[in-house]
Amino acid sequence: MCGIVGYVGRDRGQGSSVLDSVAPAVDQESADGQHGALDVVMEGLRRLEYRGYDSAGVAVITADGIESRKKAGKLTNLVEELAADPLPRSLTGIGHTRWATHGGPTDQNAHPHLADGGKLALIHNGIIENYAELKAELTGEGLTFLSDTDTEVAAGLVGYLYRGLVESGAQGDLLTLALQQACQRLHGAFTLLAIHQDQPGTVVAGRRNSPLVVGLGDGENFLGSDVSGFIDFTRRAVELGQDQIVTITPDDVTITDFFGAPAEGTEFHVSWDAAAAEKGGFESFMEKEIHDQPDAVGQTLLGRSDVSGRLVLDELRIDESILRSVDKIVVLACGTSAYAGQVAKYAIEHWCRIPTEVELSHEFRYRDPIVNEKTLVVAISQSGETMDTLMAVRYAREQGAKVVAICNTNGSTIPRESDAVLYTHAGPEIAVASTKAFLAQITAAYLLGLYLAQLRGNKFRDEIADVLADLAEIPAKIQAILDDAEKIKQLGADMANAKSVLFLGRHVGFPVAMEGALKLKELAYIHAEGFAAGELKHGPIALIEEGQPVVVVMPSPRARDSLHAKVVSNVQEIRARGAVTIVIAEEGDTSVAAYSEHVFYVPASPTLLAPLLTTVPLQIFALALASAKGYDVDQPRNLAKSVTVE
Ligand code: F6R
Numbered sequence: 001m002c003g004i005v006g007y008v009g010r011d012r013g014q015g016s017s018v019l020d021s022v023a024p025a026v027d028q029e030s031a032d033g034q035h036g037a038l039d040v041v042m043e044g045l046r047r048l049e050y051r052g053y054d055s056a057g058v059a060v061i062t063a064d065g066i067e068s069r070k071k072a073g074k075l076t077n078l079v080e081e082l083a084a085d086p087l088p089r090s091l092t093g094i095g096h097t098r099w100a101t102h103g104g105p106t107d108q109n110a111h112p113h114l115a116d117g118g119k120l121a122l123i124h125n126g127i128i129e130n131y132a133e134l135k136a137e138l139t140g141e142g143l144t145f146l147s148d149t150d151t152e153v154a155a156g157l158v159g160y161l162y163r164g165l166v167e168s169g170a171q172g173d174l175l176t177l178a179l180q181q182a183c184q185r186l187h188g189a190f191t192l193l194a195i196h197q198d199q200p201g202t203v204v205a206g207r208r209n210s211p212l213v214v215g216l217g218d219g220e221n222f223l224g225s226d227v228s229g230f231i232d233f234t235r236r237a238v239e240l241g242q243d244q245i246v247t248i249t250p251d252d253v254t255i256t257d258f259f260g261a262p263a264e265g266t267e268f269h270v271s272w273d274a275a276a277a278e279k280g281g282f283e284s285f286m287e288k289e290i291h292d293q294p295d296a297v298g299q300t301l302l303g304r305s306d307v308s309g310r311l312v313l314d315e316l317r318i319d320e321s322i323l324r325s326v327d328k329i330v331v332l333a334c335g336t337s338a339y340a341g342q343v344a345k346y347a348i349e350h351w352c353r354i355p356t357e358v359e360l361s362h363e364f365r366y367r368d369p370i371v372n373e374k375t376l377v378v379a380i381s382q383s384g385e386t387m388d389t390l391m392a393v394r395y396a397r398e399q400g401a402k403v404v405a406i407c408n409t410n411g412s413t414i415p416r417e418s419d420a421v422l423y424t425h426a427g428p429e430i431a432v433a434s435t436k437a438f439l440a441q442i443t444a445a446y447l448l449g450l451y452l453a454q455l456r457g458n459k460f461r462d463e464i465a466d467v468l469a470d471l472a473e474i475p476a477k478i479q480a481i482l483d484d485a486e487k488i489k490q491l492g493a494d495m496a497n498a499k500s501v502l503f504l505g506r507h508v509g510f511p512v513a514m515e516g517a518l519k520l521k522e523l524a525y526i527h528a529e530g531f532a533a534g535e536l537k538h539g540p541i542a543l544i545e546e547g548q549p550v551v552v553v554m555p556s557p558r559a560r561d562s563l564h565a566k567v568v569s570n571v572q573e574i575r576a577r578g579a580v581t582i583v584i585a586e587e588g589d590t591s592v593a594a595y596s597e598h599v600f601y602v603p604a605s606p607t608l609l610a611p612l613l614t615t616v617p618l619q620i621f622a623l624a625l626a627s628a629k630g631y632d633v634d635q636p637r638n639l640a641k642s643v644t645v646e
Contacts, residue, residue: 001099001640002111002125003048004212005230006193006203006223007040009091010250035220035233037093042079044222044229045095047277049075050285050430050634050641051125051225052099055110058082059121060090065197066121070096070110074635091250092200094193096123099640102131103148113152115143115159120175122155122194125225126210127645129188150188158182158194176247176256179204183245183258189387189645193223206245206258210644211385213411214238214246214253214265221248225642226385226409227270228277228428235273238265239411268411277428284627285634286431286523290619291482294475296436297612299425300443301471309465311451316420318402324456326376329356330401332364332392333380334643336434336518337441341380342511344445347608351453351467361392362646375401378448382429382437383642384412391646393417406444408437422448431634432641433522435619438515439478439612446471446608470605474612477603481616488600488617491582492624495549500527502543502550502579503618506534506567509553512611516551516618522636523626533570546578551621553614554585554592559607564589571595582621584614 037060045056056078057070067087071077075097096111103109112121128134131150134157139145143156162178170177175196183192189209195202205212205223215222215230215237222230223246227237240246240255244263247254255263282288306312316323329348331341341358348356354376359369361379371377377396381389384407393403393414405418408426415421424440450467453459495501501520505513514530521528531540533552544550552571555563571581572595583596586604593599602613626633 001052001642001644002225003045003051003097003229004123004125004191004193004223004225005041005044005048005095006205006248007035007037007093007220008201008203008248008250009035009037009220011091012219037090038087040222040230040233041093041095043232044224045075045097047228047231048225049097050432052097052640053635054100054105055098055107056096057110057112057123058087058093058095059112059195060087060093061195061197061200062088062090064088066114066119066195068112068114068121070107070112072105072107072110092195092203094121094123094195094203101127101645102150109147109149111151113147113149113155115155116162116196119197120155120159120162120194122151122158122192124151124154124190124192125644126190127188128154128186128190130186134185154182154186154190154192157185158192162196173199173202173247175199175202175204176245177260179206180245180256180258180260182206183208183243191225202247202249204245204247207240208243209387209390211413211642212240212246214240214248216253216267219250221250221253223248227411231270231274231277235270236267237270237411238267239416240265270410272427277430284431284623286433286435286623289429289431289436290616290623292427292436293439293616294479294482296424296426296440297443297478298475299427300440301447302425304447305468309461309468311447311454311464311468313422313447313451315422316404316451318404318420320455322402323376323452325374326354326452327374329354329376329378330369330371330396331356331358331378331380332361332389332396333358334361334386334388336438336515337380337382339511339515339518340438340441340445341378343442343508343611344449346508347446348449348452350608351449352456352458354452361386362388364392365395371396371399371401373400377401377403378406378445379403379414379418380406380441380445381414382408382434382441384409384414385642385644386414387644387646390414390417404448406441406448408440432636432639433519433633438615442612443471470609474605474609477605477613478616481602481613485617485620488620489624491598492621493628495625496628498526498549498625500548502540502548503528503530503553504533504536504550504567504570505530505553506532506555506563507559508608508611509555509614512553512614512618513551515615516553516622519619519622520625522639523622523631523633524629525631525637533567536570536573541574541577544574544577544579548579549582550574550579551582551618552584554583554589556586556604556607556610557589557591568592568595584617586610
């Protein structure tokens, strides 16, 4: 939540032609290679806008002091504001896109917030839990506040401490000192970035339980909530630890803890390039990301077995004897990632015979769960920053469990705080509604399940090789669905006026149904619910009335335990009560046509792998329906990509 960018560059002289009055989204570089702070910050905000779009703002240090512009609403509003009221040239700047927590999405509550008589500007991601107490204290010292935010209190505190240092005759980098002192007093989760007009050429940041990465340049350095904040300018990045302060100048990056003791970050290379985070000719990031899915699954499978077909997960650095003794697996995740976990549960229990629970991270630690040294926790998170999951991971580790993260984001917190990580290689996911990350998460969780089965001897090598071979065919099968998507797109568009859509599934189709419903809720803002098909008759069937659209994820007719026949019966039951059925069936399953108003076929696959295919038409359906309603599918209302508050 909230996107944060910071930039500082060296003045390379030579009459640098960095725009004197820059409107954003113009050339990022002048003829001599000099970046302007505003260009860099605005480009970073453009890429980070998926983290929050309630307001946006920037502040830069100019020859006349701090200058700031901020505006409620999407980034385009700030762009217009900057065009109407341009900022002067600068080489030091910070920028923010907001997902509102304290205080509504107004101009006044937008960041940056100013302090120390307008000489200091500060931006913030997270929640400062003791802000009310601090506000009362600072008000008692004569400070006044203009907004309803906790951020302005943090700005006030840093400004107050800065002034105190000046008045006590302190020397040196007072902004870093002031931020260190402020962070010692703050409770909650925060990333703070501050600039002060008396220290041009310096941006200082502090973090606790909230994301921040450093980008390393040549004569310039960057800060971002994640690497997309500076991916246009450098691929060299540094991940920071908890409770650290980082000070960037054009030529230096200095890291300390909150008490000034030297600390270190870990440098890493960002493997994806800026183009991977562009729309690539599609109308929305979501559409592009749906089309990225063959690659996302393919890349996640890549390089994970040796020449003899043995599964090799090099990253899984947990002692094999510990993995052999695991007697329970707990999958922790939220939202779409939790549905990926629910799909994986069927496969992991089947392959490994280890009892597997899937739990929403925010429910987990508050119910005194039974977790110990023999529990393997699998934390699934696209962003690697979801606060609920991070807190659950910490709790599980305190109880002695080993934690494997399944994550899509290098340098993020959850993998760093886990015992091991299995990265998904879906590439950057920008659209707020998750699509390719979901399929990549299922793929990675399957690899983990197969690996455990191999290690513990639950499956023979050739059995594992067979599943891997089936998995290897999935990308082409997804592509086939994408190539033949016109009919489902049309149906989505035709149903733009639907008030409610129900989704039914059974076995692995059940979490797929819930994921289909979630996509529709978040994109089209209509009532949508996913049910286990067998549960219908226990209550939900009362919802069925004439014309009620119901999407059914039909099991393969080849599947075990006559699931197919049972779901066909469910379809008949709801049709008898007026439902309009939309069935996702396996190619060759001709029996369903007689019971469905609309049928969409996906290529045949083993039952456990079917979710990697049946999910795709549901994503396309939700995208088409929401687009027909004229909604912004990349930035649905009230949501943010990375949920870094509890
Ligand atoms: C829905 C969606 C969310 C996320 C959830 C967890 O489309 O994207 O439900 O899946 O907020 O996020 P991560 O995976 O980043 O932990």
